[in-house]
Amino acid sequence: MQGIHLKKCSFQLIEEKMTNKPDENQESFAIRNTVISRVVEFLKSGEFSYEDAEGECSIMVGASFETTAVTVFSTLTFLAMFPEYQDAAFVELKDVFPNAGDFEVSNDEIQKLVYLDRVLSESLRLIPAIPLIARETSQEVKLSNGILLPKSLTLCLDIFHTHRNKDSWGPEADKFNPDNFLPENISKIHQYAYIPFNKGKRSCIGMKYAEIAAKVALSKILRNYKLSTSFRTEDFVFIENLSIDFAKKPLLELQRRD
Ligand code: HEM
Numbered sequence: 001m002q003g004i005h006l007k008k009c010s011f012q013l014i015e016e017k018m019t020n021k022p023d024e025n026q027e028s029f030a031i032r033n034t035v036i037s038r039v040v041e042f043l044k045s046g047e048f049s050y051e052d053a054e055g056e057c058s059i060m061v062g063a064s065f066e067t068t069a070v071t072v073f074s075t076l077t078f079l080a081m082f083p084e085y086q087d088a089a090f091v092e093l094k095d096v097f098p099n100a101g102d103f104e105v106s107n108d109e110i111q112k113l114v115y116l117d118r119v120l121s122e123s124l125r126l127i128p129a130i131p132l133i134a135r136e137t138s139q140e141v142k143l144s145n146g147i148l149l150p151k152s153l154t155l156c157l158d159i160f161h162t163h164r165n166k167d168s169w170g171p172e173a174d175k176f177n178p179d180n181f182l183p184e185n186i187s188k189i190h191q192y193a194y195i196p197f198n199k200g201k202r203s204c205i206g207m208k209y210a211e212i213a214a215k216v217a218l219s220k221i222l223r224n225y226k227l228s229t230s231f232r233t234e235d236f237v238f239i240e241n242l243s244i245d246f247a248k249k250p251l252l253e254l255q256r257r258d
Contacts (some may be wrong), residue, residue, distance in 0.1 A: 011054060013036055013057060014036070014039065014040060014043070014050075014053055014054065014057060017036055017037065017040040018040060018043070018044075035056065035057065035060045036057060039053045039056050039057055040053070062242050062243075063204070063206065064206050064209075064210070066129070066241075066242045066243045067129035067130060067210065067243050068129075068210050068213050068214055070127070070129045070243050070244060070245070071120070071123065071124060071127075071129050071210070071214050072214050072217045072218060072221075074123045074126075074127040075119060075120055075123040075214070075218055076218070076221060076222075076227055076252060077229065077231060077250045077252065078119070078122070078123050078126070078176045079119065079222065079227055080227035080228050080229040080231070080250075080252045080253075081176070081229055081231060081232065081233070082176055083228070085119060085176070085178055086222070086226070086227060088115055088178075089115055089116055089119055089222055090222060090223070090226075090257075092112075092113060092114070092115045092116060093113070093116070093219055093222055093223045094223070095112075096109050096112050096113060096219075097109070097219065097223050100223060100224050100257055100258055101224070102220075103220070103223075105215070105216045105219050105220070107212075109219075110212060110215050110216070110219075113215060113219065115178070116215060116218060116219070116222075117181070117215070118178040118179070118180075118181040118182065119178045119218075120211065120214055120215065120218065121178075121180075121181045121186075121194075122176060122177065122178045122180055122181055123176075124196040125163045125169075125180065125194060125196070126163065126164070126174070126176060127238075127244060128159045128160055128163055128196040128244065129196070129243040129244055130159065130196075130243055130244070131158070131159050131160035131238070131240070131244045132156055132157065132158055132159060132160065132240075133156070133157045133159065133198060134154055134155065134156050134157070135154070135155045135157070136152060136153065136154050136155070137149050137150065137151055137152060137153045137155065138151070139151050157195075157198070159195055159196065159198070160238075160244075162192075162193060162195065163193070163194065163195075163196075165193065168189055168190060168193035169189070169193070174233075175233075176233075197210075223257070224256065224257055225254040225255060225256060225257060226254070226255045226256075226257050227252050227253065227254060227255075228252070228253045228255070229250055229251060229252050229253065230251075231250035231251065231252075235248055235250070
């Protein structure tokens with residue numbers, strides 16, 4: 001259903017851009033250089049078919065918007081469930097942003113949010129927005145353990161369960177604990193035991209942007225509101241949508257802070 005909606009949105013966006021008559025003097029370089037503008041350029045020049053254009057737009061919106069939104073929501077849910085971690089995040093936020101209300105968030109301020117960084121990483125560990133990715137072997141591949149993978153084999157990389165593997169994360173792997181990302185703890189974890197954005201050539205191109213966008217949103221919400229919920233760990237039932245989704249949506253209560 002959401003896939004169809006996304007296709008429709010992309011289609012509308014492309015139609016609007018195609019019929020717009022851009023005034024070159026008014027459109028800034030930044031606007032002309034957006035994904036949608038480049039897509040329309042390629043469509044007009046014939047380098048892209050309509051299907052290519054729609055696919056590029058849907059991937060960009062789906063890969064960026066849904067993933068970041070579900071990550072911010074999961075993080076808020078965990079903090080509502082575990083007030084002690086929310087309090088620690090709030091102390092840091094109050095220090096960096098003394099005044100509640102609407103505020104700008106600079107890159108320097110984001111660098112100071114070390115506890116929020118650990119909270120976000122832990123949330124991405126337990127609820128990775130993209131829980132499973134697939135690859136197809138283009139040729140026969142021999143793994144370091146001697147196993148031979150034939151050509152044209154579809155392989156799935158199970159990020160969700162990799163992140164909850166007790167061999168890597170210990171007996172409490174399923175428990176939300178931002179201390180997993182304390183430097184002395186994370187340094188002992190294998191680099192491929194934590195891959196919310198995957199690694200290698202096809203890893204997420206929006207990783208840095210996503211982290212910044214999520215931290216800006218989280219700072220503004222958590223500095224201004226105290227969150228609570230009756231939702232418990234055992235209430236989580238995950239389903240696949242465009243990205244990971246919840247069968248039962250956690251309800252959060254917000255109370256204004258000074
Ligand atoms: C918390 C947020 C996000 C998470 C967890 C996430 C995760 C991922 C993962 C796991 C992949 C697959 C990598 C692979 O196949 O090896 C991916 C691909 C991708 N991501 Fe992200 N992503 C996020 C946000 C973003 C944002 C904000 C953007 C753009 C601004 C973005 C753009 C993309 C694109 C274009 C791809 C490649 C799609 C493709 O080649 O099929 N992502 N992302």
